Amino acid sequence: MEVIINKEDSLTTVRLIGRLDTPASQDVAQNFEPLMSDAAGTIVLDCSEMSYISSSGLRIFLSLRKAAASQGGKVIVKSISDDIRQVFMMTGFLNLFEIQ
Amino acid sequence: MDISDNLKTLARKSAGTGLLLIVVAAVTLEATSLIQYLSSQRMLKQEASLRAESELRATRNQIMDVVDQAEAAVHNSIWIARWCLDYPDSLAVVSRRIVEENPSVMGSTIALVPGYNPKLPLFSPYVCRTADGNLELKSLATEEYNYPAQEWFTEPLNYGFGYWSEPYIDEGGGEVLMTTYSVPVVDNDGHVAAVLTADVSLDWLTELVGSVRVYPNAFSVLISREGKIMVSPVEELNMQQNIREVGKSAKDTANFNQLADGMLSGKAGNVSLKQSRRERMFVFYAPVEKTGWSMAIAIPDSEIYGEIRRMSMLVTILMLVGLGMLILILRSAAKNQLKVSALKEKKDRMENELRIGHNIQMSMIPKIFPAFPDRKDIDMYASIVPAKEVGGDLYDFYIRDEKLFFCIGDVSGKGVPASLVMAVTRSLFRMVSAHEKSPQRIVTLMNESMSDMNENEMFVTFFCGVLDMVSGHLRYCNAGHNPPLIYTDKIQFLPAKPNLPLGIMPGMSFAEQEMDLNYDDALYLYTDGLSEAENLSHEQFGEDRMVSVLKTCKNKNAKDNLEVMHKAVSDFVGEADPSDDLTMLFIHYLNDMQPDETERHLILHNDIQQIPQLAEFIETIADEIKLDQGMAMSLNLALEEAVTNVILYAYPEGSDGLVDIEAVMSKDKLKFIISDSGQAFDPTAAPEADVTLGVEDRPIGGLGIYLVRNIMDTVSYARADGKNVLTLTKKL
Numbered sequence: 001m002e003v004i005i006n007k008e009d010s011l012t013t014v015r016l017i018g019r020l021d022t023p024a025s026q027d028v029a030q031n032f033e034p035l036m037s038d039a040a041g042t043i044v045l046d047c048s049e050m051s052y053i054s055s056s057g058l059r060i061f062l063s064l065r066k067a068a069a070s071q072g073g074k075v076i077v078k079s080i081s082d083d084i085r086q087v088f089m090m091t092g093f094l095n096l097f098e099i100q
Numbered sequence: 101m102d103i104s105d106n107l108k109t110l111a112r113k114s115a116g117t118g119l120l121l122i123v124v125a126a127v128t129l130e131a132t133s134l135i136q137y138l139s140s141q142r143m144l145k146q147e148a149s150l151r152a153e154s155e156l157r158a159t160r161n162q163i164m165d166v167v168d169q170a171e172a173a174v175h176n177s178i179w180i181a182r183w184c185l186d187y188p189d190s191l192a193v194v195s196r197r198i199v200e201e202n203p204s205v206m207g208s209t210i211a212l213v214p215g216y217n218p219k220l221p222l223f224s225p226y227v228c229r230t231a232d233g234n235l236e237l238k239s240l241a242t243e244e245y246n247y248p249a250q251e252w253f254t255e256p257l258n259y260g261f262g263y264w265s266e267p268y269i270d271e272g273g274g275e276v277l278m279t280t281y282s283v284p285v286v287d288n289d290g291h292v293a294a295v296l297t298a299d300v301s302l303d304w305l306t307e308l309v310g311s312v313r314v315y316p317n318a319f320s321v322l323i324s325r326e327g328k329i330m331v332s333p334v335e336e337l338n339m340q341q342n343i344r345e346v347g348k349s350a351k352d353t354a355n356f357n358q359l360a361d362g363m364l365s366g367k368a369g370n371v372s373l374k375q376s377r378r379e380r381m382f383v384f385y386a387p388v389e390k391t392g393w394s395m396a397i398a399i400p401d402s403e404i405y406g407e408i409r410r411m412s413m414l415v416t417i418l419m420l421v422g423l424g425m426l427i428l429i430l431r432s433a434a435k436n437q438l439k440v441s442a443l444k445e446k447k448d449r450m451e452n453e454l455r456i457g458h459n460i461q462m463s464m465i466p467k468i469f470p471a472f473p474d475r476k477d478i479d480m481y482a483s484i485v486p487a488k489e490v491g492g493d494l495y496d497f498y499i500r501d502e503k504l505f506f507c508i509g510d511v512s513g514k515g516v517p518a519s520l521v522m523a524v525t526r527s528l529f530r531m532v533s534a535h536e537k538s539p540q541r542i543v544t545l546m547n548e549s550m551s552d553m554n555e556n557e558m559f560v561t562f563f564c565g566v567l568d569m570v571s572g573h574l575r576y577c578n579a580g581h582n583p584p585l586i587y588t589d590k591i592q593f594l595p596a597k598p599n600l601p602l603g604i605m606p607g608m609s610f611a612e613q614e615m616d617l618n619y620d621d622a623l624y625l626y627t628d629g630l631s632e633a634e635n636l637s638h639e640q641f642g643e644d645r646m647v648s649v650l651k652t653c654k655n656k657n658a659k660d661n662l663e664v665m666h667k668a669v670s671d672f673v674g675e676a677d678p679s680d681d682l683t684m685l686f687i688h689y690l691n692d693m694q695p696d697e698t699e700r701h702l703i704l705h706n707d708i709q710q711i712p713q714l715a716e717f718i719e720t721i722a723d724e725i726k727l728d729q730g731m732a733m734s735l736n737l738a739l740e741e742a743v744t745n746v747i748l749y750a751y752p753e754g755s756d757g758l759v760d761i762e763a764v765m766s767k768d769k770l771k772f773i774i775s776d777s778g779q780a781f782d783p784t785a786a787p788e789a790d791v792t793l794g795v796e797d798r799p800i801g802g803l804g805i806y807l808v809r810n811i812m813d814t815v816s817y818a819r820a821d822g823k824n825v826l827t828l829t830k831k832l
Binding site for chain 1: 708736740789
């Protein structure tokens with residue numbers, strides 16, 4: 001999975017490209033380390049190119065959401081596919097994130 | 101046949117008993133009657149005898165009074181007569197005195213023995229009573245009369261004592277019946293000098309004797325010493341005939357002679373005389389002393405026994421009537437018994453035939469369960485409870501070419517006619533389905549046959565199905581029958597077009613329907629004997645109750661379900677009579693080894709980096725069974741979560757192990773069997789994640805197994821042979 005992070009002032013845009021499965025989550029978790037410690041702004045997770053997410057991916061999303069919440073920032077999940085929206089619905093994540 | 105023979109024998113025996121009873125009754129009655137009759141007869145004869153003898157005695161006494169009076173008059177005058185012998189002119193005075201003083205004496209004379217008085221060779225002054233009551237003196241000493249030759253004169257002289265003459269008709273003195281008592285008169289020297297007589301009128305005798313009537317039709321006869329008939333009811337005989345002469349013309353000569361002998365010898369006795377073929381008379385006789393007469397009283401038997409004969413006639417008639425009635429009663433009883441026997445025999449035979457009919461019916465339908473003990477893919481149970489001995493419900497099933505042919509039907513009407521149609525329907529089903537595998541064709545062909553020969557307007561509601569045992573594909577055709585229930589994870593009515601019942605009219609078209617049965621699905625077929633079973637309040641069992649009863653059964657075992665239903669309907673109906681045949685058929689489809697299913701195998705090391713291989717694995721499967729992308733992703737997710745769990749938790753970190761993933765695909769189901777040889781780990785034991793919690797409270801983990809459960813239809817864990825086996829299934 002390819003992760004492209006673009007930070008402009010307080011707005012951080014993260015493009016997630018590919019499958020966020022369990023092994024990918026391990027890499028993505030490392031990529032997210034800086035975001036976690038600096039989550040006071042707005043982080044937009046652009047999922048338009050993400051085709052899959054497993055529970056480990058969801059855990060990263062939730063960890064980031066928790067970090068943002070503690071730092072006064074916010075996380076926006078953008079352009080998820082219908083299939084992934086199903087997973088979000090199933091797990092109650094639709095209520096935890098701002099979905100665009 | 102033995103039974104009917106026995107019944108006939110029994111009936112004959114009871115008829116024989118009746119006859120015997122009649123005979124015994126008749127004999128007893130007859131004997132009683134006879135004894136009574138004979139004893140009564142003896143008593144009556146005794147009574148008659150007593151009465152006759154008493155009458156004879158009384159009559160004789162009356163006669164004797166007169167006789168004694170006459171004798172006394174005569175005897176009392178003998179001494180005067182003797183004294184007057186020397187004065188013949190005074191002899192008439194003696195006679196006159198006798199007549200005057202004795203009213204019964206009509207005349208009297210003292211006739212001198214010729215030669216006693218030389219001066220008077222013949223002398224007999226006769227004093228008699230005239231018709232007007234005066235006395236007249238006559239002389240009997242005439243040449244014409246020649247008294248010394250007369251009996252009344254000679255006999256006393258011969259015997260030397262008083263003599264009563266034979267009765268005679270006094271021609272000179274008013275044509276009356278007379279008799280003369282005469283005694284010799286001896287003079288003082290001891291010479292016989294004269295004969296003193298007294299003529300006694302016997303007119304009173306006729307009256308006296310004629311009046312002796314001990315019985316209305318009895319009569320009396322008085323005869324003289326010589327046998328002359330003095331008095332009898334037959335005028336012509338009186339003083340004309342002798343008893344001996346009468347005896348010659350008598351019917352019963354022997355007895356009559358015995359009677360005559362008895363009477364003439366001066367004895368008393370009785371004789372039974374035969375008068376005619378049927379009638380006898382009883383004759384009692386007794387002598388009248390001094391006169392030498394004999395009197396007889398004749399009593400016809402009918403007089404003596406008349407009453408008892410009438411009585412016995414009545415008794416006999418009553419007895420015959422009684423016997424007749426007894427015979428009639430016994431005959432009708434015997435007839436009734438025969439009728440009852442015949443009816444019972446008929447009833448028994450009918451019941452027996454119905455029982456045979458029932459057995460034949462039951463032998464026509466498969467009754468042995470489990471029906472297919474060698475097969476694991478089907479569990480069937482059926483039952484049929486006819487409301488009467490034979491019924492019009494039917495079911496049938498059999499497997500041919502790996503297809504289960506089954507049907508259920510309900511013939512309109514009940515009893516024997518319905519059972520015959522049922523037999524025809526079942527036979528047709530077997531015949532037609534032997535060559536056809538389409539339920540629609542089977543039903544159509546059956547309808548043609550049944551409509552053709554249906555003259556009694558009977559029809560059959562019929563449901564026919566053909567289940568492909570391999571694929572679970574069910575084709576069915578309904579002909580007006582109650583739609584069966586289909587029992588999957590829920591219970592609902594099988595969508596079944598009603599169509600017309602069989603036998604209504606030829607040329608009908610029937611719609612065929614189809615559906616697929618999965619493993620553990622069940623079909624529940626029934627007749628309206630179940631849904632319309634009524635209790636005493638005429639409430640119907642109803643389809644809702646059927647469904648809820650099925651739900652109470654914990655499993656889909658065919659036998660259990662039918663037993664639960666039977667109990668429920670029997671509890672519901674209670675004391676009410678079963679109104680209709682009750683038939684149920686439960687088909688539990690258990691084939692999970694579908695041959696067109698395919699297996700894919702993937703073996704991974706316990707390395708998280710191998711997880712992406714799952715995506716390829718799923719992609720292959722999705723291509724193979726044409727899954728859409730969303731489904732493929734869901735399955736990928738569930739599988740990944742399950743396998744990740746194994747990699748992370750079953751094997752201790754750093755140890756090497758394998759994860760075996762087997763995918764079993766059929767066109768409607770996908771099954772993953774994930775097994776590993778790691779330490780026992782049951783992911784299904786993890787607590788359910790609460791997906792409603794907010795960000796702060798939400799734990800990071802625990803979503804994996806949650807996703808597996810939500811995506812898959814079944815998740816089951818088993819530890820077997822040192823392996824963790826997790827089975828996931830997904831219906832497609």
